[in-house]
C-alpha cells in the first residue's frame with residue numbers, strides 16, 4: 001500500500017471574482033517528491049502554491065497538506081502551515097532585523113522555542129546555506145543571492161516537511177542564480193519534499209521527479225523531466241518550451 005500523499009489536491013477551483021484562476025486542478029505529491037511547476041506568466045502557478053500554504057483561499061475542491069484538510073478556520077491553517085516552508089521571488093526578509101533575527105523570529109513566536117535554542121538552530125541552518133558569517137548583518141547589506149539563501153535558511157528553521165518555492169531565482173542577477181540553485185539541489189538531495197515554480201530547466205532536469213506544466217489555470221501535462229523535455233504532448237507545452245530552452 002503506497003503512502004498517503006503529503007499534498008493532495010482534488011478538483012481545486014478558485015476565482016478572483018469574476019476571473020476563474022484555477023480550473024479543476026488535481027495533484028498528488030508524495031513525501032520526498034520534487035516537483036517543478038512551469039508555464040506561461042499568468043497561468044496560475046503562484047496562485048496554486050499560495051493555496052497550498054493557505055495564503056489564498058479557494059472556493060471549490062479539496063486540499064490536504066500532511067493529512068490536514070484546509071478549510072477556512074484559523075486553526076487548520078496554522079496547523080497546516082507548520083508543515084510548509086515558503087520561499088518567494090523577492091526574498092521577503094524583514095529589513096529591520098538582522099539575518100539571525102530573521103531566522104529566530106518565527107521559531108520563537110510560532111513554535112515557542114526559547115531564544116538560545118532558536119539561535120542555535122538558526123546558526124546551523126545558516127551554516128548549511130553557507131551564510132553564517134553574515135548572521136549579524138542586515139538584509140540590505142547582502143547580495144540578492146545571499147538574501148535568498150537566508151530566506152531558505154529561515155524557512156528551514158521551522159523544520160517544515162514541505163518546501164514551496166515561487167520563482168526563487170527570477171529576481172537575481174545572473175551570476176547569483178547558481179549559488180541559490182546549488183542550495184536547492186542540496187536540499188533536494190537531503191530528501192525534502194519540494195514544489196518549485198521555476199523556468200530553470202537545468203534544475204528541473206537535475207532534480208525533478210516530475211514536471212507539471214500549467215496553462216490558463218489548469219494542469220495541462222505532468223511528466224518526468226526527460227519525457228517532458230523530449231516529447232511534450234501538448235502544443236502549448238511545446239510552444240512554451242521553444243521559448244525558454
Ligand code: ADP
Pocket residue numbers: 016019021039040041042043044045046047048
Ligand atoms: P503565474 O504565477 O503563473 O504567473 P498567477 O497565479 O500570479 O500566475 O496569476 C494568475 C492569474 O490571476 C493572472 O491572470 C493574474 O493577473 C491573476 N491574479 C493574480 N493575483 C490576483 C489578485 N490578487 N486579484 C486578481 N487577479 C489576480
Ligand code: MG
Pocket residue numbers: 045046047166167
Ligand atoms: Mg507567479
